[in-house]
Amino acid sequence: MKYTVTLAIALVLVWLVWSGHYDKPFILLLGAISCAFSLYLSRRMKIVDEEGAPAQLGLRPFLSYAPWLAKEIAKSNWDVTKVILSPQMPMQRNMVTVTAHPKTQLGRVILANSITLTPGTVSVSMEDDQILIHALSFEGAAEDISGNMDRRVQALESRSR
């Protein structure tokens, strides 16, 4: 039920923001019908669960996790830029395996995507809870091994239960 309500709110908000129509009742009615219809279809497809409409995360991914991730992305962007622009290109390419501690699949996807999103580290393959990472430098790899990102994703999914 919680997930259905979340999805309904998200659909209505998206329709209102993206259409920009607030004064014509007929068009508003069409919007309401299309929201209800897609809600019905997703219920019928049984995709309204903790992955399809992650209500358990709340707004914390945007309020607490995203600003921290943006800071990390800016930092590692600058590191990779320095490598690209230096004449000798001081690379220390290496592959490391990191254990992902988040329990849910959604948490692991968030973690692996965040690792790929920071330049300098790319998650190459993932089996169960082992993420294989290709890193451009030892510092980048060490940052992922230290598990700072891992702890933050865990906090994201654990406080919600």
Added chain:
Amino acid sequence: MIWTILTVLSWVFILAGAFFSIIGGIGIVRFPEFFSRLHGGGITDTMGAALIVLGLICLSPSILVAIKLIMILFFLLVTSPSSCHALANSALAQGHWPELDNTGKPESK
């Protein structure tokens, strides 16, 4: 007055975004092999795209346009690592093991 500040700010953001996009392109050309080239593409995906969209938000005429631009940035940031991972994973699945610079430190599988 506020409009002048916003215009100047958007210029700064867009020029910085263009700078990082070009850096990403240079990186793709300069890096020696496939897996390190992915890192060059990552710069264009994150810093280049984010800064350019940020600059466009400063120029947006209404709040609705700004929200739409933020949503574009959100979807860009969610989908681009997925495609990057798919590329790297399929290269590995085809038996393309990356060149590494160190022999002592890694715990490669």
